[in-house]
Amino acid sequence: MFVSHLSLHDFRSYAALELPLEPGVVAFVGRNGQGKTNLVEAIDYLSRLASHRVASEAPLVRAGAEQAVVRAAVVKDGRTAVLEVELNPGRSNRARVNRSPLPRPREILGLVRTVLFSPEDLSLVKGDPSDRRRFLDDLMVLRQPRFAGVRADYDRILRQRNTLLKTAGAARRGSSGQDGALATLATWDEHLARTGAQLLAERLQLVEMLRPYVGKAYETVARGASRDDADLEYRPSFALDGVLPEPTPLEGALLAELERRRRDELDRGVSLVGPHRDELLLTLGSAETRLPVKGYASHGESWSFALALRLASYDLLRSDGDDPILILDDVFAELDTARRHQLAELVAGAEQVLVTAAVPADVPEVLAGIRYVVGDGEVRRE
C-alpha cells in the first residue's frame, strides 16, 4: 500500500498543506525543526490514532488552532480510499472514509498500516514495561483491528476497577458499606478477567509469532550476531503454570489470581493482576550467558534490538499478506555506516518508504528516490 496524497490542516507546524506522493522511496530532507517529522507523524497517526512522540493530542494541533485535520489518499491493490481524521483535543475526534463519517474513529484502524522506525524506539528496549506492552498492542491492532475495542474496554474496566478498589479498601478500613462494594468488585473482576484474557492470549500468540523474525532481524542488523542471540519472552503478572494460552482457560486463571490477591489489592487500592502488569522480556546472548537487554546491553546492541523489533513487525505484517508503509524517521543519523546500509537494503523493496533526514548524505544510496526539501513551512520537490 502507499499514500498518494496527504492533506494537513492545522496539524503541528502546517496551517495548510497539499502534498502529492508516489510509491517507492520518498525522502524529506531539511534543516532541524523544519517539519519533516511532522509529515510522517501525520501518516503514522492515521495508522495507529496515536503519535510516536506524544501521549496527548493537544501538541498535534497547530498552536492557536482548535482542531487539526489529517487526510490521506491510500492506494491498496489498485484501489484508493480517502481517510480523514479530525483531531479535537478535549472533545471527541471524528473520522471519515471516502467522506462518509464513521461511528467511531477507531474504525479507521487497519485501513492504512505503517511501521515506523524512530530514535524514540530506543525506549522499546530501555524504557518501562509499558513501552513494550504498547509495542505489542499496537502490532496486535494493526494485524487485527477489532482488538482496538478490546484494548479500550480493558483500559476502561481497569480505571473503574481501580476506583472501586480504592473505595472498597477505604470502606474495609472503616468497615462501612463494605458488602456492597465487594459485590460490585466481583462483577468488575469478571469484566477484567474476560477482557484481560483476550489480550493476554493474543499477546502470548503474537510473541511466539514474532520470535523467529526478531532473531533473524537481529542477526542481520548486529554484526557478528547469530539468529539465536536475540530472544523475547512474555512474562505475565502471575505464573501461568501450564494454563493453555487461550482465552477461556486464561480467564479462569486470572479470576483465581484476582481472588488470591484480593486483600493485597484492597490494601493498595490498585489492580495488581492482569495484562497491564505484564512484561515483555528481551534478552541477548547464548544459552549459558543470556542477559536482559535492559540494564545490560550496550548502546549499539540496544539500538540493534530496537531495529530488530521493528523489522520483525514489518516481516510479520508482510507474512500476513500485507505491505505496510515503512517510515524511517531520523534513524540513519543514529546508525553507523554498516548498519545504515544493512537497514536500507532490507527496506528498499517496500512499496513505499518514507525517510526523513536533516543531512542528505545520511540517506543511503540504495534509498535514492524522490526527494523533497522541507523548509520555511514549505515542502518542495527537488
Ligand SMILES: Nc1ncnc2c1ncn2[C@@H]1O[C@H](COP(=O)(O)OP(=O)(O)OP(=O)(O)O)[C@@H](O)[C@H]1O
Ligand atoms: N502544535 C504545534 N504548533 C505549531 N508548531 C509546532 C507544533 N508542534 C511542533 N511544531 C513545530 O514544528 C517544528 C518541529 O517539526 P519536526 O519535528 O517535524 O522537525 P524536523 O524537521 O523533523 O526536525 P529534526 O530534523 O530536528 O528532527 C518545531 O519548530 C516546532 O516548533
